[in-house]
Amino acid sequence: MTHNQAHNRQSWALVTGASGGIGLAYSEELAKKHQAIILVARNESKLEEVSGQLRNQYGVPTKVIAADLSTPEGINKVIQQTQGLNISTLINNAGKEESGNFLDLAPEDMLSSIALNCSASLLLTHHFANEMANRGAGNILFVSSIVAFQGVPLIANYAATKSYVLTFAEGLALEMAPKGVNISIAAPGFTNTNLAAEMDFSSTPIKPLEAEYVARYTLDKLGKKRIIIPGFINKLLFVLGKRLQSRAFNSRAFGQVFKTVLKKKLTLEKSTEVPS
Numbered sequence: 001m002t003h004n005q006a007h008n009r010q011s012w013a014l015v016t017g018a019s020g021g022i023g024l025a026y027s028e029e030l031a032k033k034h035q036a037i038i039l040v041a042r043n044e045s046k047l048e049e050v051s052g053q054l055r056n057q058y059g060v061p062t063k064v065i066a067a068d069l070s071t072p073e074g075i076n077k078v079i080q081q082t083q084g085l086n087i088s089t090l091i092n093n094a095g096k097e098e099s100g101n102f103l104d105l106a107p108e109d110m111l112s113s114i115a116l117n118c119s120a121s122l123l124l125t126h127h128f129a130n131e132m133a134n135r136g137a138g139n140i141l142f143v144s145s146i147v148a149f150q151g152v153p154l155i156a157n158y159a160a161t162k163s164y165v166l167t168f169a170e171g172l173a174l175e176m177a178p179k180g181v182n183i184s185i186a187a188p189g190f191t192n193t194n195l196a197a198e199m200d201f202s203s204t205p206i207k208p209l210e211a212e213y214v215a216r217y218t219l220d221k222l223g224k225k226r227i228i229i230p231g232f233i234n235k236l237l238f239v240l241g242k243r244l245q246s247r248a249f250n251s252r253a254f255g256q257v258f259k260t261v262l263k264k265k266l267t268l269e270k271s272t273e274v275p276s
């Protein structure tokens, strides 16, 4: 067997947004399970640092691809640099959020969130699911959010991108299951990462979960459960929201939560009032 053939047999997990937050935690959890990992994000030096740490601590092969996944060039770079590799797990985790009054947000920022949160997941999945279907095996995780189940004021575009991810992955899961490709959706609530850094939880009973817990819980259920909601309170919110409350009520309730946690960031004007 040539060195190349041996290399190609190695199965890899590809994690997007692996330079920090929940993606870094997914990478570490996978490394603990002796999984070789391809780490993708924009910040190359941070990725190299994570890569070295995982190799030293867990002895797993790692590979770094620095790419901006909100651009076609970034997607092509990932596809090119993984050619011939057996990607058995794809974690579509990279995401960004812009919060605040819609009229104050830059349209190009919101469009780049659609490109990263939605289009990148679609494009990477289209490429890697094809290879997985040919092999008759594979796991794909989509990272959505509990905000995906209703529209949410002050993060309207972000919540809509997460609804796209949820609905897309739900449909695709049924289509891909007979081909041996398992698809799960993670719907975390507030998690202690950079993305939630500008939120202030001091005046709410809600406390963010730790990324390590979210990653461990989710990976344990990957391929076994369709929609994975880490944390008791988040599960409760989901069940109440679905069984007892109207969608309109859920939108207003989430709006009040975001109005509270973003209070310090927003210069509150009348237009920030969430209609009741």
Ligand SMILES: NC(=O)c1ccc[n+]([C@@H]2O[C@H](COP(=O)([O-])OP(=O)(O)OC[C@H]3O[C@@H](n4cnc5c(N)ncnc54)[C@H](OP(=O)(O)O)[C@@H]3O)[C@@H](O)[C@H]2O)c1
Binding pocket: 016, 017, 018, 019, 020, 021, 022, 023, 040, 041, 042, 043, 044, 046, 067, 068, 069, 070, 093, 094, 095, 096, 097, 116, 143, 144, 145, 146, 187, 188, 189, 190, 191, 192, 193, 194, 195, 196
């Ligand atoms: N934190 C929460 O409360 C929460 C709740 C529910 C769902 N989520 C979801 O969880 C996922 C991870 O978020 P997080 O909380 O871990 O956020 P985070 O700490 O901000 O991490 C985001 C990751 O995505 C990467 N990234 C950002 N823009 C990118 C781009 N254009 N191309 C490639 N990579 C990019 C970042 O690395 P670089 O900057 O190096 O590119 C980083 O590794 C997201 O999909 C988010 O929507 C988060």
